[in-house]
Amino acid sequence: MNITSFAQRLTLLVSLFVSASAMAATAIPAPPQLAAKSYVLMDAASGQVLLENNGDERLPPASLTKLMTAYIGTLKIRSGEIGEQDPVPVSEHAWRAGGAASGGSTMFLPLDSQVPVDALLHGIIIQSGNDASIALAEYIAGSEDAFADLMNKTAEQLGMQNSHFMNATGLPDPEHYSSASDMAKLARAIIQVDPEHYAIYKQKDYTWNNIKQGNRNLLLWRDSTVDGLKTGHTEEAGYCLVSSAVRDGTRLITAVFGTTSPAARAAETQKLLTYGFRYFESKTFYHKDQQLAEARVWKGTTEQVKVGLAQDLTLTLPKGQVDKLQPAIQVNPLLEAPLAKGAVVGKVDLTLDGKVVDSVDLVTLEAVEEAGLFRRLWDSIRLFFFQLLN
Structure with a gap:
């Protein structure tokens, strides 16, 4: 690979993370x-x-x-x-x-x-x-x-x-x-x-x-x-x-x-x-096994489950950009038991200037067992109306 094509690849890599205006402000040389x-x-x-x-x-x-x-x-x-x-x-x-x-x-x-x-x-x-x-x-x-x-x-x-x-x-x-x-x-x-x-x-x-x-x-x-x-x-x-x-x-x-x-x-x-x-x-925005939120669980022995990441969420960018990143946590609202520890239940996005630059899975930090018959039937009714209203 010649240095011209290499420089082009670097510019492409950086552009995936940084907007044009931000990149101009950073002024990264070849x-x-x-x-x-x-x-x-x-x-x-x-x-x-x-x-x-x-x-x-x-x-x-x-x-x-x-x-x-x-x-x-x-x-x-x-x-x-x-x-x-x-x-x-x-x-x-x-x-x-x-x-x-x-x-x-x-x-x-x-x-x-x-x-x-x-x-x-x-x-x-x-x-x-x-x-x-x-x-x-x-x-x-x-x-x-x-x-x-x-x-x-x-x-x-x-x-x-x-x-x-x-x-x-x-x-x-x-x-x-x-x-x-x-x-x-x-x-x-x-x-x-x-x-x-x-x-x-x-x-x-x-x-x-x-x-x-x-x-x-x-x-x-x-x-x-x-x-x-x-x-x-x-x-x-x-x-x-x-x-x-x-x-x-x-x-x-x-x-x-x-x-x-x-x-x-x-x-x-x-x-x-x-x-x-x-x-x-x-x-590093979040660490492995750090609790980031609690998610609603239907038909389980508990109504809430702790969620976080399976690995540290770390991102590297041109200087001056990492502090501008905004994290956003999205959780699936229709989670049903049973849920194993480590089950994917959503995602965490990092955005810069409105653009997603990295996205990682949000996972359960603990298992949730399936509830008994009465609880499952009651949650099925509630879940029906929840979906109907949302």
Whole structure:
């Protein structure tokens, strides 16, 4: 996609949310031109893509793959399937394919040693160790091939439609690919699901086996608002970086594929972050499970049911616009029991200058059981006249 068509897409995106007069007042400049094959700028709260260029293009992700490896590791810890201090054996496959002799990034794990899961996570995230990635994959799934299947199932659950994994490291394989958009989705999941382990991504160095290695994400030194995530590089992939930063309560995520050097991937990422924070802002209007209203229920054991949202309602717009949005709650007046928790009973619209810019389902926050025969008959009569009069 050339920059002209990209700028046209951005203008179209913004026009969906902002009236012509409001857009003129905001005066958003054209997006920055990045020297990269593909990139995405995402708002972390809403998952809304603010900028993208070839975001869905399938490309080799190199060591960005390890974001998925580490993510699955933390999921297994959270579920109790593995423990942070579990000793993990370093197999010959992990040592030969990912150790010092392999010539790739490594944690320098000795053959047949045993390493705690927590140390492996640090080695994967900070040192980008191929040996650590393979060792953890084998411990979780029995083999790296079986772990790749788990990676693909997890990717499907996250809506990563342009990703397919063949290994835990990102070493080149024709059938191993991902996209900037998918990696941004994965980064968002990592940040939201497990904040405790996400803290590892901002560590600048880690020492194991008396060998200290630095984090390759140069933005951790250049920008104090950046707190993750991961670099990647192979000859085929070029230099890649998935990053995230928080300023004034807003978190943005970037994914940049195919730059020419470590300095370039940091500089191009910084362009996206600067543009995003300067010209966009997000606001959470309602939180998940927050009661927004009570709805009338017919033929139920109760006449009222609490209603709200299944997910936070967050929207990102050009600066100066979010405070102008007006929320409007619409509830179906003809609700009949039984109603399950989470049943859709209406919607919440956000409008700007009279135009709906976002609409989400309003759901029940509790279940309502069906009433007895007498109550149902009485409500049927009342409901008949209610509909007749309305």
